[in-house]
Amino acid sequence: MTAGVAAWPTRVSRAGRRGWRRVSGAVQRVVDRWRGSLQIRVVTSALLFGVVALGALGWFLSDRIAGGLYEDRRDQLLADSASSTQQAQQRFNRSASERATGQDVEALFLEVIGQLQVGGTGDRRDVFLLRVPGGSARVFANGQTTAPHLVDLIDPQLRRAVREADVQMWMPVGIPTEGEPAPGILVGSTVTVPTAGTYELYYLYDLSAEQQTLAFLQRVLVSGAAVLVLLLGVLTWMVTRTAVQPVRAAARVAERLADGLLSERMTVRGKDEMATLARSFNEMAESLQLQIHRMEELSRLQRRFVSDVSHELKTPLTTIRMAAEILHGSRESLDPAAARSAELLTAQLDRFEALLADLLEMSRFDAGAAMLDAERRDVREIVVQAVDQATSLAAKKGVWLGVELPDEPVIADVDGRRVERILRNLLVNALEHAEGNPVEVRLGADAEAVAIRVRDHGVGMTPEESEHVFDRFWRADPARARTTGGTGLGLAISQEDAHLHGGRLEVWARPGLGASFLLTLPRHAGITLGESPVPLVPEDTPSPEATVDVGAHVVVDPAAVPDLDRLEA
Amino acid sequence: MGGMKGRILVVDDDVALAEMIGIVLKSEGFEPLFCAHGDEALEAFRQGQPDLVLLDLMLPGKDGNEICRLIRAESGVPIVMLTAKSDTVDVVLGLESGADDYISKPFKPKELIARVRARLRRTDEPSPEHLTIGDLEIDVTGHRVSRDGKTIPLTPLEFDLLVALARKPWQVFTREVLLERVWGYRHAADTRLVNVHVQRLRSKIEHDPEDPKIVVTVRGVGYKAGTEAS
Numbered sequence: 001m002t003a004g005v006a007a008w009p010t011r012v013s014r015a016g017r018r019g020w021r022r023v024s025g026a027v028q029r030v031v032d033r034w035r036g037s038l039q040i041r042v043v044t045s046a047l048l049f050g051v052v053a054l055g056a057l058g059w060f061l062s063d064r065i066a067g068g069l070y071e072d073r074r075d076q077l078l079a080d081s082a083s084s085t086q087q088a089q090q091r092f093n094r095s096a097s098e099r100a101t102g103q104d105v106e107a108l109f110l111e112v113i114g115q116l117q118v119g120g121t122g123d124r125r126d127v128f129l130l131r132v133p134g135g136s137a138r139v140f141a142n143g144q145t146t147a148p149h150l151v152d153l154i155d156p157q158l159r160r161a162v163r164e165a166d167v168q169m170w171m172p173v174g175i176p177t178e179g180e181p182a183p184g185i186l187v188g189s190t191v192t193v194p195t196a197g198t199y200e201l202y203y204l205y206d207l208s209a210e211q212q213t214l215a216f217l218q219r220v221l222v223s224g225a226a227v228l229v230l231l232l233g234v235l236t237w238m239v240t241r242t243a244v245q246p247v248r249a250a251a252r253v254a255e256r257l258a259d260g261l262l263s264e265r266m267t268v269r270g271k272d273e274m275a276t277l278a279r280s281f282n283e284m285a286e287s288l289q290l291q292i293h294r295m296e297e298l299s300r301l302q303r304r305f306v307s308d309v310s311h312e313l314k315t316p317l318t319t320i321r322m323a324a325e326i327l328h329g330s331r332e333s334l335d336p337a338a339a340r341s342a343e344l345l346t347a348q349l350d351r352f353e354a355l356l357a358d359l360l361e362m363s364r365f366d367a368g369a370a371m372l373d374a375e376r377r378d379v380r381e382i383v384v385q386a387v388d389q390a391t392s393l394a395a396k397k398g399v400w401l402g403v404e405l406p407d408e409p410v411i412a413d414v415d416g417r418r419v420e421r422i423l424r425n426l427l428v429n430a431l432e433h434a435e436g437n438p439v440e441v442r443l444g445a446d447a448e449a450v451a452i453r454v455r456d457h458g459v460g461m462t463p464e465e466s467e468h469v470f471d472r473f474w475r476a477d478p479a480r481a482r483t484t485g486g487t488g489l490g491l492a493i494s495q496e497d498a499h500l501h502g503g504r505l506e507v508w509a510r511p512g513l514g515a516s517f518l519l520t521l522p523r524h525a526g527i528t529l530g531e532s533p534v535p536l537v538p539e540d541t542p543s544p545e546a547t548v549d550v551g552a553h554v555v556v557d558p559a560a561v562p563d564l565d566r567l568e569a
Numbered sequence: 570m571g572g573m574k575g576r577i578l579v580v581d582d583d584v585a586l587a588e589m590i591g592i593v594l595k596s597e598g599f600e601p602l603f604c605a606h607g608d609e610a611l612e613a614f615r616q617g618q619p620d621l622v623l624l625d626l627m628l629p630g631k632d633g634n635e636i637c638r639l640i641r642a643e644s645g646v647p648i649v650m651l652t653a654k655s656d657t658v659d660v661v662l663g664l665e666s667g668a669d670d671y672i673s674k675p676f677k678p679k680e681l682i683a684r685v686r687a688r689l690r691r692t693d694e695p696s697p698e699h700l701t702i703g704d705l706e707i708d709v710t711g712h713r714v715s716r717d718g719k720t721i722p723l724t725p726l727e728f729d730l731l732v733a734l735a736r737k738p739w740q741v742f743t744r745e746v747l748l749e750r751v752w753g754y755r756h757a758a759d760t761r762l763v764n765v766h767v768q769r770l771r772s773k774i775e776h777d778p779e780d781p782k783i784v785v786t787v788r789g790v791g792y793k794a795g796t797e798a799s
Contacts, residue, residue: 314653322592326592
């Protein structure tokens with residue numbers, strides 16, 4: 001029993017919670033809808049205001065009308081009653097007779113109240129003639145009434161007041177009917193009947209007619225108010241619609257503009273404020289379109305400039321190159337100074353060419369002219385190719401080069417030339433800084449991404465330094481690195497190449513622990529990269545401290561990657 | 570080897586480069602001819618009857634692509650473009666106007682000579698060789714391709730490409746292998762060369778180039794000879 005009692009409130013509260021959740025959900029939906037639409041907000045506010053204002057006005061009006069109706073009628077009835085009472089008094093005075101018996105007086109009473117039943121205004125009323133209790137009249141006559149069943153309506157307090165005061169008294173009463181009590185008014189005063197003593201004379205007036213008039217008026221008022229509120233709602237709805245419609249149209253057009261449909265415009269109708277809005281909006285779109293076209297033109301000009309400069313620079317460079325090769329080829333027949341000069345000339349031309357090529361590549365990225373020439377490739381092949389090219393440098397540096405590849409093919413849509421260039425850059429970089437320690441290359445993949453990590457155990461870098469490795473022409477140690485060749489653009493280009501794929505290039509480095517570069521590429525266009533299949537921080541790192549994740553700042557935009565499925569295999 | 574040495578027309582408006590190319594060609598035993606203006610190139614070609622044309626893309630007067638088309642209209646002589654632009658659009662445009670190969674500036678003398686030699690190389694087979702591919706007859710020694718006895722004119726490069734495919738009809742050739750066999754590249758190079766030339770070859774030999782039956786694409790691998798005659 002106790003258990004049952006204990007369980008009961010839990011059940012209730014659980015049901016209550018469920019109900020409350022449903023209700024609060026519905027409320028939330030309504031609130032959201034209300035917040036989301038200016039029109040609904042304005043209309044509901046207007047309606048609310050209208051209802052309150054009309055309610056107050058209606059209440060005031062109906063109160064005044066009721067008061068007016070009732071007071072007028074009451075004053076009229078009081079005057080009527082007073083004159084009737086006076087008539088009755090005169091009648092009693094006239095018929096005063098010393099011989100009258102109780103029966104005579106009662107007969108007189110009946111006659112008088114019969115006459116009094118029809119008032120001066122033609123209203124029917126009930127009349128009560130009541131004997132004042134006690135008293136010591138000579139003749140005893142009972143009071144008479146036209147409506148004996150309503151005698152109870154006459155309040156003892158009223159009776160007392162009527163007896164004590166010498167004026168006409170009144171009070172409102174409810175006359176019992178079959179349904180609701182009808183409103184009535186009871187007017188009382190005293191009359192003196194000779195020989196029989198003082199009697200109280202009451203008139204009961206039925207005010208149903210007035211009540212009906214009032215009810216009718218109130219009905220008219222209420223329906224008028226309802227029509228007004230409805231009208232107000234429709235009106236505000238229409239007004240806000242005309243105001244909100246252009247705003248909605250503007251929002252729609254702005255959205256389309258943002259989607260790149262630059263020639264989208266609003267329709268201008270008429271000369272009002274809305275037309276001004278549409279016109280200014282269109283002017284804004286116009287200037288936006290103009291600016292974008294200007295930028296595009298500028299970018300086109302820059303690309304053109306790069307292309308022209310490349311042609312102009314490359315032609316004389318070709319001549320110099322060939323001349324240098326001829327000189328270099330015949331250096332045995334030259335004197336030692338000239339022969340060495342020919343060697344230096346050839347070597348520096350290589351550097352010059354590499355620098356020019358990198359500069360052009362960089363400016364192609366800057367101008368947005370770089371294109372991804374992607375095809376379905378086994379990434380393992382690219383890694384092997386890049387590693388093969390790096391073996392001679394590894395041998396020269398005496399560095400052991402380890403490669404870890406998955407057994408099954410790693411298929412991805414990539415631009416082989418660019419990926420190989422990235423790997424070449426990373427490998428050369430790692431070999432140059434390895435200081436004789438091994439360099440490890442690891443290829444890993446999951447369903448969405450392919451990752452290649454190049455890791456060296458050389459001098460490494462501080463986290464601050466590693467933040468700059470992708471900067472153009474940045475060198476960790478300017479004095480030392482100058483001799484190791486490289487253009488200073490390699491890693492910057494590599495990062496651009498990675499971004500062009502929708503991928504990323506990240507670095508981790510610590511002084512004395514070496515550096516780790518991680519290239520992560522999506523397998524196909526449209527994949528947004530998550531975590532890389534290969535960790536950036538090498539597993540052999542002694543302390544799991546926080547890493548510098550330069551590449552993570554990069555926003556990868558999958559839309560920048562072309563749809564590879566459409567390219568020919 | 571004596572037959573390999575030949576006349577080479579160098580069309581370039583840069584006098585210094587043209588002279589330098591001339592020095593390099595002469596040192597290898599070739600006979601250079603020069604032309605510095607686009608409008609005179611065709612005339613120089615007709616008069617000189619060169620064995621190969623080195624053609625700069627940007628020229629005063631008619632540009633390289635235009636000249637390429639004009640020469641192609643009357644001769645299948647190998648044309649190698651010299652270009653400072655290596656963007657896909659420029660390269661493909663040059664190849665589509667009929668060039669067999671291209672060299673990006675700046676190039677080394679050895680590269681230039683290797684390309685020139687590769688284009689001039691003739692596989693002089695001692696025994697007559699006849700091949701069929703689809704409904705085409707190939708007379709390898711006579712450098713003739715015919716369908717129903719009617720000769721189809723092909724440039725030497727297109728001919729070599731077709732022969733390479735026809736000799737091993739069971740084999741699928743990757744673009745890299747074709748570059749090595751037909752163009753003579755020893756290192757990985759631009760596979761766009763292959764795509765463009767296959768398209769051009771198809772336009773000449775296929776009944777419907779949109780639905781090729783003789784040179785078939787193997788998706789993701791490369792090309793092979795069609796097995797059935799259409």
